Amino acid sequence: MKKSSLLPVLLAAVVLVAACQKSTHAPSPDVRVVSRTSLPADPNDPAWSTVPVHVAPLVLQDMVEPRLIQASTAQVEVRAISDGSRVVFRLSWADGTKDDSVRPAHFSDACAVQLPAKVQTDVPAPQMGEAGKTVEITYWKASWQASVDGRKDTIKEVYPGAAVDHYPFEAASLPTDSDAQKEMALRYSPARALGNTMAGPRKKPVEDLIAEGPGSLTPAPAGTSDGKGLRTEKGWVVVLSRAMPAGLNSSGRSQVAFAVWEGSHEEAGARKMRTGWVPVVLEKKS
Amino acid sequence: MARVHNWQIGREMSYWYPESRPSRQFAAIFDINKCIACQTCTLACKTTWTSGRGQEYMLWNNVESKPYGFYPLAWDLKLLKELGPQEWKEGTYEGRTIFEAARPGERALGWRPDDIDYANPNVGEDDCVGQVENGAGLEVPHLNWFFYLARICNHCTYPACLASCPRGSIYKRPEDGIVLVDQGRCRGYQECVKACPYKKVFFNPMTGTSEKCIACFPKFEQGLQPQCFVNCIGKIRMAGWISPPDKARPDNPIDYLVHIKKIAKPLFPQFGLEPNVYYIPPIHAPSSFLNQMFGPGTEAAIKAYRNADDDLAGLLALFGCTEKVMPRWKRQGDMVIAMEENGSEMLRVPMREPVHIRPAFDIRHGVTRTNCP
Ligand code: SF4
Ligand code: SF4
Numbered sequence: 001m002k003k004s005s006l007l008p009v010l011l012a013a014v015v016l017v018a019a020c021q022k023s024t025h026a027p028s029p030d031v032r033v034v035s036r037t038s039l040p041a042d043p044n045d046p047a048w049s050t051v052p053v054h055v056a057p058l059v060l061q062d063m064v065e066p067r068l069i070q071a072s073t074a075q076v077e078v079r080a081i082s083d084g085s086r087v088v089f090r091l092s093w094a095d096g097t098k099d100d101s102v103r104p105a106h107f108s109d110a111c112a113v114q115l116p117a118k119v120q121t122d123v124p125a126p127q128m129g130e131a132g133k134t135v136e137i138t139y140w141k142a143s144w145q146a147s148v149d150g151r152k153d154t155i156k157e158v159y160p161g162a163a164v165d166h167y168p169f170e171a172a173s174l175p176t177d178s179d180a181q182k183e184m185a186l187r188y189s190p191a192r193a194l195g196n197t198m199a200g201p202r203k204k205p206v207e208d209l210i211a212e213g214p215g216s217l218t219p220a221p222a223g224t225s226d227g228k229g230l231r232t233e234k235g236w237v238v239v240l241s242r243a244m245p246a247g248l249n250s251s252g253r254s255q256v257a258f259a260v261w262e263g264s265h266e267e268a269g270a271r272k273m274r275t276g277w278v279p280v281v282l283e284k285k286s
Numbered sequence: 287m288a289r290v291h292n293w294q295i296g297r298e299m300s301y302w303y304p305e306s307r308p309s310r311q312f313a314a315i316f317d318i319n320k321c322i323a324c325q326t327c328t329l330a331c332k333t334t335w336t337s338g339r340g341q342e343y344m345l346w347n348n349v350e351s352k353p354y355g356f357y358p359l360a361w362d363l364k365l366l367k368e369l370g371p372q373e374w375k376e377g378t379y380e381g382r383t384i385f386e387a388a389r390p391g392e393r394a395l396g397w398r399p400d401d402i403d404y405a406n407p408n409v410g411e412d413d414c415v416g417q418v419e420n421g422a423g424l425e426v427p428h429l430n431w432f433f434y435l436a437r438i439c440n441h442c443t444y445p446a447c448l449a450s451c452p453r454g455s456i457y458k459r460p461e462d463g464i465v466l467v468d469q470g471r472c473r474g475y476q477e478c479v480k481a482c483p484y485k486k487v488f489f490n491p492m493t494g495t496s497e498k499c500i501a502c503f504p505k506f507e508q509g510l511q512p513q514c515f516v517n518c519i520g521k522i523r524m525a526g527w528i529s530p531p532d533k534a535r536p537d538n539p540i541d542y543l544v545h546i547k548k549i550a551k552p553l554f555p556q557f558g559l560e561p562n563v564y565y566i567p568p569i570h571a572p573s574s575f576l577n578q579m580f581g582p583g584t585e586a587a588i589k590a591y592r593n594a595d596d597d598l599a600g601l602l603a604l605f606g607c608t609e610k611v612m613p614r615w616k617r618q619g620d621m622v623i624a625m626e627e628n629g630s631e632m633l634r635v636p637m638r639e640p641v642h643i644r645p646a647f648d649i650r651h652g653v654t655r656t657n658c659p
Contacts, residue, residue: 065392066392066450067392069391102492103401103491104399104404104476104489104491105400105401105476105479105489106401153339153492154339155339155492164342167338168337187338188337188339189340189493190469190497191469191470191490191493191494192493194469194470195470196470196472196495198472198473198474198493198494198495199492200493214452215452215454266398269453
């Protein structure tokens with residue numbers, strides 16, 4: 001008797017929770033950057049459940065060679081929070097395969113957020129900007145996340161059965177961590193010697209980049225972005241935190257674009273799924 | 287796509303960038319008949335350049351047995367199959383190059399080896415094409431044959447690696463035609479690995495960038511031949527400069543062998559890259575195989591090689607004689623002379639080494655001589 005009288009109350013509560021969730025999760029036509037006093041650094045932070053989601057359909061990058069011919073990732077869900085000085089984007093998308101290996105011919109899953117460097121009425125081309133109209137990009141890569149999370153960058157880690165006779169920089173005559181030893185190691189790692197940000201060692205799973213058109217991608221002079229990606233049952237959820245973009249304030253609208261790379265589909269560089277510009281609005285502080 | 291001239295295929299072809307030949311072009315001749323597959327070249331390169339982390343599997347120089355040896359696995363067969371049967375007609379290639387056969391959205395027809403394809407660099411080593419039956423005699427061409435193919439980057443006139451890089455991270459040096467991957471700029475998209483038909487760009491998993499043979503440019507800039515050349519036990523290699531055919535100079539050793547005597551042939555010229563490593567074809571393999579691999583004219587090349595006159599024999603004697611690049615040469619009677627660009631003598635080599643015949647029994651010491659070292 002008692003049980004049955006409780007049931008309608010429970011049902012009503014379930015309906016209420018569902019309605020609540022629906023109202024906060026109803027897809028927003030633009031990316032709404034919600035103001036908060038603190039920024040969530042984790043993709044699973046409960047703060048994200050109260051933020052409106054924008055569902056951005058992805059299209060093929062088929063404007064410049066090498067073009068992507070066959071579509072892969074269909075859409076990316078975007079949420080955003082700002083504390084007034086930084087903004088954090090949370091991207092999540094479905095991906096049936098976890099691709100975070102560094103093996104040759106195996107590509108890493110990745111995603112990126114792109115914004116115009118300056119506010120201007122004439123916005124840069126959404127595809128990597130254009131000459132004189134720079135875009136800023138924050139890029140996250142699953143293989144970098146794995147390194148930051150503790151995977152060692154050694155051949156044994158990638159191929160446990162690998163046998164290596166000798167590295168010249170591990171010669172007995174070179175004391176470990178001595179300057180001479182480090183210099184010798186650098187000689188056999190030309191990309192690292194030249195300061196190529198691809199070459200590690202990695203401290204963050206993200207990189208700040210700028211571009212002025214396809215093929216012009218360059219590391220940003222000073223990058224303050226950070227991020228974290230987590231593998232879920234269905235795909236990836238990644239937070240990307242960056243400095244407040246130019247022109248993103250409560251009185252105006254700016255643009256943001258997104259890209260997703262599916263490693264198992266051999267996507268890298270220009271071979272990617274992307275959006276055009278999506279309007280982004282900073283919500284007034286309540 | 288631009289229209290460029292490729293003399294190796296005897297016609298104009300499509301290429302991503304307009305024709306822009308370097309002021310001088312690095313080139314090399316490998317005499318396949320002298321190669322013993324000792325892999326000293328492979329190790330010379332390995333110890334000099336690729337002993338770092340992420341370079342473990344890389345062989346910028348490798349030597350494979352043909353027809354069943356490959357590094358990486360089936361590198362040539364896969365592309366030949368993708369390209370399909372194509373035609374040459376009297377020195378002109380009428381088929382499609384890899385640039386002309388590119389798939390939609392790409393700049394060159396290619397395929398990317400999987401990591402496992404690099405796992406067996408000695409696959410097929412010393413395997414000949416068939417069983418050697420009992421009673422088989424030695425004939426030329428051999429009934430069953432194989433030969434050693436030493437390979438480095440071809441520092442192509444029309445590099446597919448360079449054309450395919452969407453970032454322009456690969457460049458061909460205007461002063462010597464050496465093709466390099468800018469290690470500061472590469473972002474590891476591996477488009478070049480896919481596009482190079484010779485599979486001579488390698489992805490370094492520890493730096494996330496692609497790396498390749500650099501023609502030992504720090505040596506070459508000083509007039510010295512690369513490591514894999516000077517360490518070659520069989521003295522099969524010569525590095526130098528090649529001119530376009532209309533500017534060929536008989537006193538340039540490379541020009542003489544490629545353009546004048548026409549005994550050295552490019553590797554798979556039909557791919558359309560105008561590769562700059564030239565091979566003196568093996569004399570004992572069938573011409574159908576050699577023509578597929580080195581283009582038309584291999585029979586004539588072999589004939590000229592087997593019937594070498596004094597000039598040709600003299601020049602071949604200069605292979606492996608010095609670490610220095612020999613820009614010019616001449617023959618004087620029984621001596622062959624390597625010269626600097628300005629004509630001054632670098633060294634001279636007798637065409638015939640003096641022969642000393644020693645009796646089998648050494649009377650002075652009262653012992654029988656043996657040939658043991
Ligand atoms: S052989 Fe391959 S790597 Fe070397 S220049 Fe030619 S295309 Fe590039
Ligand atoms: S030329 Fe130099 S870098 Fe190239 S394969 Fe030979 S030794 Fe290696």
